[in-house]
Amino acid sequence: MKRLLVGSCVVVAVVALVVSVGVSQGKVLKIGNFCDRLGPTQTVGVKYCPGFHDYMDLINSRGGIEGYKIEHNEVEHGYAVPKAVEGYNKFKAEGYLAVVSYGTPITDALKTFANRDKISLLTPGFGISDVEDATKFPYVFVGVASYKSQVAAIYQYIKEAWKENRAAKIAYLFYDNPAGRDPLDYVRELPKKLGNMELVGEVACPPPCAEASSQMLQIQRLNPDFVISHLFGKGPALTVGERAKLGMKATMISLVWGFSEDEVNVNGPAAEGYMGVNFVVMPEDLAKLPVAKDIADMYKKGGKEPPKEMNSIYYVRGIMNAALFTEAAKHAIKAAGGSAVTGEHFKKGMESIKDFTGEGTIAPTTITATNHAGSRKVRLYKVQGGKFVLVKDWFEGPHL
Amino acid sequence: MAVYQLPLARFGLVALLVVLFGVVPLTASDYALSILNLVGIASIGAIGLNLLVGFAGQISLGQGGFMAIGAYTAALFALRLEAPFWLALPAAGFSTAVVGCLFGIPSLRVKGLYLAIATLAAQFIIEWNLLHSGWLTGQGAQGALVIEPATLGSLVLDTERRKYYLIIVVALVATVAARNLARSYIGRAFVAIRDQDIAAETMGVNIFRYKLLAFAISSFYAGVTGAMWAYYTQVVSYEHFLINTSIDYLAMIIIGGLGSVPGSILGAAFITLMPAGIRDALEALKRWGMPGTLGNFAYVREIIFGLAIVLFLILEPEGLYRIWRRIKDYFRLWPFAY
Numbered sequence: 059m060k061r062l063l064v065g066s067c068v069v070v071a072v073v074a075l076v077v078s079v080g081v082s083q084g085k086v087l088k089i090g091n092f093c094d095r096l097g098p099t100q101t102v103g104v105k106y107c108p109g110f111h112d113y114m115d116l117i118n119s120r121g122g123i124e125g126y127k128i129e130h131n132e133v134e135h136g137y138a139v140p141k142a143v144e145g146y147n148k149f150k151a152e153g154y155l156a157v158v159s160y161g162t163p164i165t166d167a168l169k170t171f172a173n174r175d176k177i178s179l180l181t182p183g184f185g186i187s188d189v190e191d192a193t194k195f196p197y198v199f200v201g202v203a204s205y206k207s208q209v210a211a212i213y214q215y216i217k218e219a220w221k222e223n224r225a226a227k228i229a230y231l232f233y234d235n236p237a238g239r240d241p242l243d244y245v246r247e248l249p250k251k252l253g254n255m256e257l258v259g260e261v262a263c264p265p266p267c268a269e270a271s272s273q274m275l276q277i278q279r280l281n282p283d284f285v286i287s288h289l290f291g292k293g294p295a296l297t298v299g300e301r302a303k304l305g306m307k308a309t310m311i312s313l314v315w316g317f318s319e320d321e322v323n324v325n326g327p328a329a330e331g332y333m334g335v336n337f338v339v340m341p342e343d344l345a346k347l348p349v350a351k352d353i354a355d356m357y358k359k360g361g362k363e364p365p366k367e368m369n370s371i372y373y374v375r376g377i378m379n380a381a382l383f384t385e386a387a388k389h390a391i392k393a394a395g396g397s398a399v400t401g402e403h404f405k406k407g408m409e410s411i412k413d414f415t416g417e418g419t420i421a422p423t424t425i426t427a428t429n430h431a432g433s434r435k436v437r438l439y440k441v442q443g444g445k446f447v448l449v450k451d452w453f454e455g456p457h458l
Numbered sequence: 459m460a461v462y463q464l465p466l467a468r469f470g471l472v473a474l475l476v477v478l479f480g481v482v483p484l485t486a487s488d489y490a491l492s493i494l495n496l497v498g499i500a501s502i503g504a505i506g507l508n509l510l511v512g513f514a515g516q517i518s519l520g521q522g523g524f525m526a527i528g529a530y531t532a533a534l535f536a537l538r539l540e541a542p543f544w545l546a547l548p549a550a551g552f553s554t555a556v557v558g559c560l561f562g563i564p565s566l567r568v569k570g571l572y573l574a575i576a577t578l579a580a581q582f583i584i585e586w587n588l589l590h591s592g593w594l595t596g597q598g599a600q601g602a603l604v605i606e607p608a609t610l611g612s613l614v615l616d617t618e619r620r621k622y623y624l625i626i627v628v629a630l631v632a633t634v635a636a637r638n639l640a641r642s643y644i645g646r647a648f649v650a651i652r653d654q655d656i657a658a659e660t661m662g663v664n665i666f667r668y669k670l671l672a673f674a675i676s677s678f679y680a681g682v683t684g685a686m687w688a689y690y691t692q693v694v695s696y697e698h699f700l701i702n703t704s705i706d707y708l709a710m711i712i713i714g715g716l717g718s719v720p721g722s723i724l725g726a727a728f729i730t731l732m733p734a735g736i737r738d739a740l741e742a743l744k745r746w747g748m749p750g751t752l753g754n755f756a757y758v759r760e761i762i763f764g765l766a767i768v769l770f771l772i773l774e775p776e777g778l779y780r781i782w783r784r785i786k787d788y789f790r791l792w793p794f795a796y
Contacts, residue, residue, distance in 0.1 A: 095753055095757070104753060107752070107753070136756075138702060140496055140730065143492075144492070144496060144730070144734050147492035148489060148734070151487060151488060163698055166695045170692040170693055234589065235697065236695065
């Protein structure tokens with residue numbers, strides 16, 4: 059038995075060595091993806107990451123980009139920072155030009171490395187405000203509406219929807235970690251700027267927010283007209299259920315990580331009236347887009363059924379990441395002008411993205427050398443009859 | 459040098475130093491160096507935790523929190539006082555030692571599982587305070603800080619290779635200090651307390667003093683680890699030091715060997731390398747035609763990793779260090795195994 063143990067360790071080591079001798083053929087661009095399939099956010103990861111890979115496969119099956127094939131791999135980090143750092147270094151060693159980050163602590167750990175190594179890091183919806191400063195982090199891109207932009211859009215909607223004479227009372231319910239606290243300045247200051255609304259309370263749900271009834275009772279006592287909810291994991295589904303149980307009158311509007319099919323599936327009819335913003339279209343809209351049909355056709359050609367993950371909002375987000383990177387790759391290849399595409403070219407490619415809609419999945423997005431934040435626009439949806447109904451098409455809120 | 463009494467051991471030590479400072483940095487790739495850096499940083503923390511858990515027998519689930527204190531101290535020294543890293547590093551160690559002593563006080567009254575819960579509280583208290591002390595951590599609501607890389611004179615330690623030298627030096631100092639400590643009066647007092655605290659007290663060991671000292675020294679190591687992590691990533695966020703960090707470090711010392719300094723290093727290497735090794739092996743098998751998707755590989759990796767840990771614990775409860783000793787003994791007696 060002990061020999062077996064030692065033997066298997068040796069085998070693992072040898073195979074690992076063999077792997078590190080990579081073989082490259084043809085013109086290839088390498089774009090990586092981080093994923094959490096086993097950690098605390100695995101319910102998101104298992105739907106989010108296939109979207110990325112399917113879209114990259116689709117691009118390759120269409121013949122690649124300007125003669126280049128996309129080589130795409132994934133590092134599963136289980137939301138653990140040391141594993142992510144190791145995986146990032148693996149990507150770097152294998153010559154990856156761009157990587158999609160996953161998770162706020164992981165993005166935080168990788169942002170200085172990305173600058174040093176000239177690897178473009180895409181961090182859509184992970185709430186690290188300081189990376190939006192393109193002068194400080196020239197290789198980090200947000201691309202879509204940040205938490206602050208989402209909060210601004212929600213306030214904008216409230217201002218338009220509120221018709222009564224008194225000020226609208228608003229409560230902010232948030233996950234008590236850096237991601238949840240990220241938009242706090244917008245939450246506090248925007249009501250004063252917009253007028254006719256006031257923030258009546260900030261209610262924190264400490265991680266992992268697996269129990270939220272006391273928070274919901276606290277909100278009930280505040281008696282707000284609107285609740286802006288910014289939770290992760292099981293929190294959103296729990297609060298949606300509690301809200302129905304308490305018979306809360308307030309309209310609950312969620313940021314992007316709390317508004318998915320999960321909240322509807324878990325709560326059924328209790329989710330009616332739940333609202334949320336998102337920077338991608340909902341899966342029902344995706345199904346109507348040509349890109350969804352193309353992916354389904356690609357699967358059918360391989361003799362397989364289209365993946366069931368396609369019914370998830372997170373799958374659309376995976377497509378969005380891949381689409382932004384393939385668009386950047388197109389510009390990067392042009393910028394390289396026949397020579398080998400480098401990290402600098404890829405950065406230029408990212409900064410050349412103009413009015414790009416990701417095959418209909420995102421708002422027209424422009425990224426420039428000075429603006430890495432991309433689009434601030436979101437769509438607002440409402441749960442009606444167990445479905446997501448569009449309330450307000452692409453719009454954005456005011457700046458602070 | 460008194461730690462190594464045999465000529466062969468001394469020769470081995472010199473050979474090891476030559477490899478670490480000469481051969482490795484010249485030949486290893488950036489990726490290999492980055493892995494060694496991660497192992498090096500983890501080793502410091504694992505040695506520190508082993509001094510507390512393996513030698514003194516006081517369990518701690520607060521390792522992550524203590525590392526966070528070290529990381530923030532180093533970052534604040536660097537940002538607010540513009541202190542060089544050689545000043546920030548010991549400062550991180552000492553400040554964490556103070557905090558560690560504070561949370562070590564319950565160890566005088568409670569033992570075993572109860573102490574585990576008390577130190578778990580330390581973890582959460584530290585996390586909460588770092589998140590909510592904007593006046594201390596600054597930079598808005600997030601409490602994350604960005605620092606410049608460590609510098610030595612005009613040399614900026616920003617590449618993996620340069621960081622490697624820094625980390626390996628600190629890790630070596632930490633190892634030698636711990637090995638010396640283990641054979642000193644203090645180390646023996648720790649072991650006496652671990653084995654039977656009442657007997658230790660009757661023999662004149664001041665339990666109060668040595669339990670607190672164990673927490674102080676262990677926390678000092680944890681603080682240095684946190685500071686090294688801060689200088690390695692150049693980013694400090696308490697989210698890098700959550701409860702799973704504490705559990706990872708406990709796993710390192712249990713797999714490596716409780717009560718053994720080299721075992722701590724082996725354990726740190728195991729926890730850092732094994733998941734990556736299995737992942738790369740699976741990817742190679744896929745390239746050679748093994749069916750499966752990226753998603754399934756993640757599960758297989760975790761299953762193999764878990765299985766490896768369970769097998770180690772069943773077959774070699776004394777950890778990797780015991781296996782290493784057995785290999786050494788085999789060659790010491792070679793070719794006659796009796």
